[in-house]
Structure formats: structure tokens, C-alpha cells
Amino acid sequence: MDVLQQFLTPFVNIELLLFVAAGTLAGIFVGAIPGLSVTMAVALLLSLTYSWDLLPALALMLGIYYGGVFGGSRAAILVNMPGSPSSVATSFDGYPLSQRGEARMALTLTTIFSFLGGLVGVAVLATAAPLVSSIAIQFGQRDYFLLAMLGLLLIGSLSQGSMAKGMFSAGAGIILGLVGMDTIGGGSRFTFGSLQLMNGIDFVVAILGLFGMSEILYQLKTLNEKGQTVTLKKMAFPPLRFLLGFLPLSMRVSVMGVLIGALPGAGGEIASLLSYDHARRTTKNPKRSFGKGAYEGVIAPEAGNNSAIGGALIPMLTLGIPGDAVTAIFIGALFIHGLQPGPMLMEQSGDLFWVMVGSSVLANIFLLIFGLLVVGIFVRVVTIPKQILLPIIAVITVIGAYALNNSMTDVYWMLGFGFVGFFMKVYQFSVAPLVLGLILGPLIDSSFRRAYMTAQEPGAFLIGFVNNPISLLLTLAFCFTLFSQTKTYQKMMASFKKKQKVFRK
């Protein structure tokens, strides 16, 4: 049993075990601090581990990867500042939860289901990698366009009240996403001749401003009203039956997460957004409505983005194609250490594959252990008096924005977004659609144009939507989701239910 032996290597080799553990723990903190990204941390390790053996280096990097993606949701839940784009969706219900004093519950639930989602990702990686990668490869630009459009339909769920305001907000996000050098034509958009603007707007900067800075300004406005401190509710560890209730949902979004993660052009951020959307549509009678602190609303995106890691490793290990920015660095590390990542990696260094799978399982186990252990520490953040917490967050947003690219431009953008977000909150515009537009806009833009350029003529372009199986499926899903939000559909469903009742009588 060679495979089993390789799989168990990280469990029995104390050095690898420690590296995975240290990586996971460090990753949780890197992810939790806005402005520090997993990509940055893993890139740093590339120099640091240059003279090491390959396996310990990879073990450490994998640990950081899993810990970091998970850590991003800590700040999203506690202070409404998602540490990374892939934890934006977690803040939609996570922050309301912690405002209700249920931070402990939110942190515990997300830890457990991140762990489960991560395991599903690894399981798919271990059992079906070649199959998944052959599907992922067939995903064309047209399909990315459809996928992003599906994500955009989330506006309906995020608008909170006024659909028109939601559309406005998303539209503004899409336009802001256009700023910078056009990746297709090479022209400059809205840059006013400034090279700083050529880079476009990093969405982490937007998140720091819209979520972090604007919240601080908003809180200042309402500080006069008394009784704002959050009291933590006492909570026993959730009973197994309660947890099992979320199992079907978490499994569905995990499978979705792996598939989206495996796509070379989409990653954790899309996976978590679509998972949130899925939870919202399929949870029939949530105990609490979404956006107000629904448990499903934190479980789904966290299971989704952690399972996406296993997905991202699939094209990297089977084809040498990065599934996201972090796996791109992994590929670099393999090259540097003398391996040839590509379609023959599995044949030539199959042992590496199973050690990676083993380390991933191990990282998930450590994630569960550390995740639960640090809940007690993290949760205190909520009880810090505002007078102390707000200045700290203000500093973190500035440092975070600066650290991203070591650039002051990003800090100005962050402050700008802070003011915009503040006024949006005052006039009851939801800021979430804006971030959604900012994340999805560039993907929609480039994939639509690439698809059109490849097809070369309108006829061929349109036919492509129905005569390719993946495109057809996505087109149908898009049409159905759109239709299901109309009044006609709701009327139809209502009359259908009535008929059923009559029939039963």
C-alpha cells in the first residue's frame, strides 16, 4: 500500500506535522488581519524555504493556505471587515450574528463547517481529480460570463428593501471595477493619465473602506444613543443534532465549492458568494431571515470557500495550471525545487500528490482544533468598548490598505470608500452589491469580450449559449433564477400550491 503510506507521511513524520500545524495557526492570523493576504505570506515563504526540502516547504505553505482562507472570516464576523474577498459573503450574516451577542456561535459554526467543507474538497481532490480537471478545462469564457452573471443575481438578495437602490449600488461597483488598464484592449479607463490608477481598484481596499471605515464613521454618528455595548450570550457547544441539521446544505455548497475552485478563472470569492446565494434560495424557513443573522448564511459561504481550496489544487496537480494566485506560487515552488508541474506530474511524482492530500487533511484537522481554541480569544473583540475598538480598527484599515501594495493611493481609495459607504448607510443603500459589482464586474467584462472575440460573429456567439452542454446548463440556471424572482413566478407557485391543497381535500 504505497498510496496509504504516502498519504500518512505527514501524520507520522513529526517535522511535517509541526510545519502543517505552525502554518495553519499562522495562516489563521494572517487571514484574520485585513491587508495581509495569504498570497503575500506564501510568496514570502518561497524565499524563506528556498534551501529547504520540498515537502516541509509545501507542508508549511499548505497550512498557511488553509488557515488563511479560514481566518478571513474571523474579522468578517467580529468587526465586519472581511480579511479577504472570499469571506465577504460571511460578513452578510456573520456580523449581524455577533451584534446579537452570538459571536461565539458564529465562530464555532464557521469553524466546524469550514473543516467539513475543507474535507469534502480534499476528498474530491483525492478521488476524482482527473475527472474534475477535465470538466474544468472545458469551461469556456462564455461559461465564466454566465457564472459571473449568476453571481450578479445575488443583488436581489442583498438589496435589503429597495431593489432599485441595490441595482444602483451594483452598477456603481461595476463601473468602479472598470477603472484601470483594460486587460483586453490595453487602453486606459478612467485613469485620467495617472499611472497609479492604471492598476485599478483592489477590492480588498474597497472592502476595508466600505465595511471597515464606513462602519466606524457610522458608529460615531450613533454613539449618542445609549446602550450600544454587545453582551456576549453564554453558549454551550452546539448539540450534534443541531449541527446535523446543516449537514445537507453544507455538503451541497461544498461540492459546488470544489467545482468552482477547480475552475482556473474563478476561486473562493465566487464559490462563497454562490454558496451564500444557494443557502438563501434553498433554506425554506430560516429561523432568522438572511441578513439578520441566519446561521445558514455563515455556514454556506465558509464551507464553500474552504472546499474551493481542494478544488484549486486539482488543476494545479493534474495539469500544472494554477486555480488561483496561491496555487500559482505553489507551481513556482515545484519548479524551483526541480519538479515539472504539468500533465505528467502525477505520473512522475505521484508520491507528492498523496503527501499533499495527507497534509491537506491534516491542515483541516488543525484548523478545527485551533479554530475552536481561539474562539475564546477572538470573541472578546466584540466586548471591547467602542471608544477603544474603533480607533484600533481605524488604524488597521489604514495599515491594511497601505500594506496591500505599499502604496498611498490605496489608502486614499480606502478613505474615499469609507465616506461613500458612510453616506450609503445613512441613506440606506446596501454596500454589499457594490462590492459584488467590483468583484464580478471585471470577470463579466473580460469573459464576455473574450467569448465574443473568439466566436467572431454574433450568430456563432449566441448559438454557443445553447449548443454547448455546460453553457446550456448555466444559461438555464440563469434564466430560471431570474424568472424565480419575478412576480409571475410567485403567483404561479402560489396557485400551484392552492391546487395541490384542493386536490388533497
Add this chain to the structure above:
Amino acid sequence: MTWKKKTKKLASAVLLTPMLFLAACGGQTDTEMSESDIENYPERDIRGVIQWGEGGATDNISRTLAPLAEEELGGTLVMENREGASGATGAQYVYDQPADGYTLLFGAENPNGLYQVLGISERDYLSDFQPVSIIGQSYAGIVVNKDSEFDTLEELADYASDNPGDITMGTSGEGGLPYVASAMLSAELGTEFNQVPYDGDGPLATALLSEEIDATVLAVSAAQEYVDSGDFKMLAVINDERLESVPDAPALTEAYPEFEKYLPWGPFQGVFAHKDTPDAIIDKLTEAFAAAQEDEQFQTTLENLGVQPLNIHGEEAIEYLEQNRSTSTWMLYDAGATDTSPEEFDIPRVDEE
């Protein structure tokens, strides 16, 4: 204290703190370097700015070389990525820093005249920087999917000139490898491709695997694995002789000797300092980076990455840059890929040299 007062106080505290940080971050002073500063260089951390993103070839090479150069210099190199605008952002950033040798540019072939003729930026290696070291160069290959009807470059080129715009060529954006290579082909052979830009080697390989595009140009190191596995056919390597790593791929000049004048041409990586950096510091850096590259493990790394080591500096490096710049820019102009003549920037033609 009333609530209102408290709020006001708090508000000013909250807003002041980041302001102070802004002030601290924004403050930069240009000071002349005294002789002892030069003598004692490096006295503090040196920043290495990588002009491409994490995980790319430039990033890999720079980050592996950095710890070795640290040993030679006796200082610390702090590496950071400043990608964007085909690397122009990073180049501009280094150019804007004081010319004291404490900010170095780890760059690829892009700032070598291409920014100017394509109108991306004014920065250029030869006029704005001094080469510390050209680390190595790689080769590019023209690839198609294994199921493609084209088995040779001639077939592809003939089809592409008879049916203009019918073949979809994946590129990595303006000024990227496939873009310049396509320009080279169309300048000499009159080919016309339907160019569709992607975000780099990875997405290009994916698109070619799924036959979303018909052909592309990849760094040989990036394509080699797919050629070995039989997924891609490499129709030609852009070089005047075959490469050991892909012995079956013919050299471009075998079918078309007229390309001789453009060669050698390909992507390269190097370390650069601001042009006004004191010579003594450039000398120190040059020496350190030259010695660092002699490390055996680093040589193996370059080999693994498909890079041919050059390790050249000084006059030799400048000549190399001049030749590469003339080739790329005139090629783009001749192919009609840009309306800005390289002449405007005093870039001589290759064959005039």
C-alpha cells in the same frame, strides 16, 4: 463629560490616528548621499520591487536569487510585488524612489522600449535605469493543440495569410510574448490572426487545452510539459537553432531564414537600479549579484525554470538590452501593431547596426 463632548473627542481621536499614519507613510525625504553613505552601503534594508505578480517566472527567479544576493551584500533584501499595467507600475515606482541603491527593480523584458511605443508608460531600461545584472533569458515557442490540423509552422502561416483573422491566437495582452511574436510573423509572412488576450501563461495553456484558441506563443518552459505529454504540438521555437529541452521542435529559421536578423530574441529577467545611482553602489551591487548567481543551486533552479543563464552586467548588459529593444519595437512597428515609430525614441533599427 456630556455625551456630545465625549463623541467629539472620540471622533477626533478616531480620525486623527489614521491621519498620523498617513503623515508617517507619506513623508519621504530626498537626501544627497555622502561618501561615507556610499562607503557603508548597505546600511539598511534594500527593497526589491518585482514588476510581475506572485508565482510568475520573474517572481520565482527574483525570490530565489534574493537570499543569495543578501549573503554577498551583507544586507537584507525585502522583496515585494508591484504588478500592473504590464509591469509599468513597478518600473515607475522604482524610478520615483531616491537613486540611492536602496530600491531595486527586478524586471522582465517589458520596460525595454515596449512601454514607449505602445504608449503604456515613459519608462525605459536604457534611459531611466542602469542594469545591475541580466540574469538570464528564455525562449518562446509557437504551440497548437494536439488535435490541430496544422503540423508545421508553414501550414499555419500559409493558412493564416490566406484566411486573415480566421485563426484565433491567444495573447497575454499588448506587449506580451505572443503579441510581439505574432507581430514578428505578420511583419515577415503577412499572417493575420484574431488575437484574444488572456491573463498570462496559465490561462493561455488552459484555453489551448480546451481548443478555445487555435494557437499561442508560450515560454518554452511553460509549454514543455504539455509537449512532452502530447497535449500540445510545438511548431517552432523562436530561435536560430533547436533547443535541447524540445529537440523535436524546429527552429524558426529552418523554414524561414529571414527571421535570422531578429534573433536572438526572447523574454529575459534582470535587476536594475535608478540611472542616477552612484557608480560605487552600482559596482557593489553588480559584484554581489554576479557572485550570487554563481551558486550551483541557483543555476539548477534556472535550468528547472527553462532559463538560459546569462549573468552579464555593465557594457555587455547594455548591448544586450539595445539589441533586444531594437528587435521588439521595430517588429511591432513594422507589423502595424503600433503607430508610434521607435524612431521617436531614437531606437535604431536592427539591421542598421
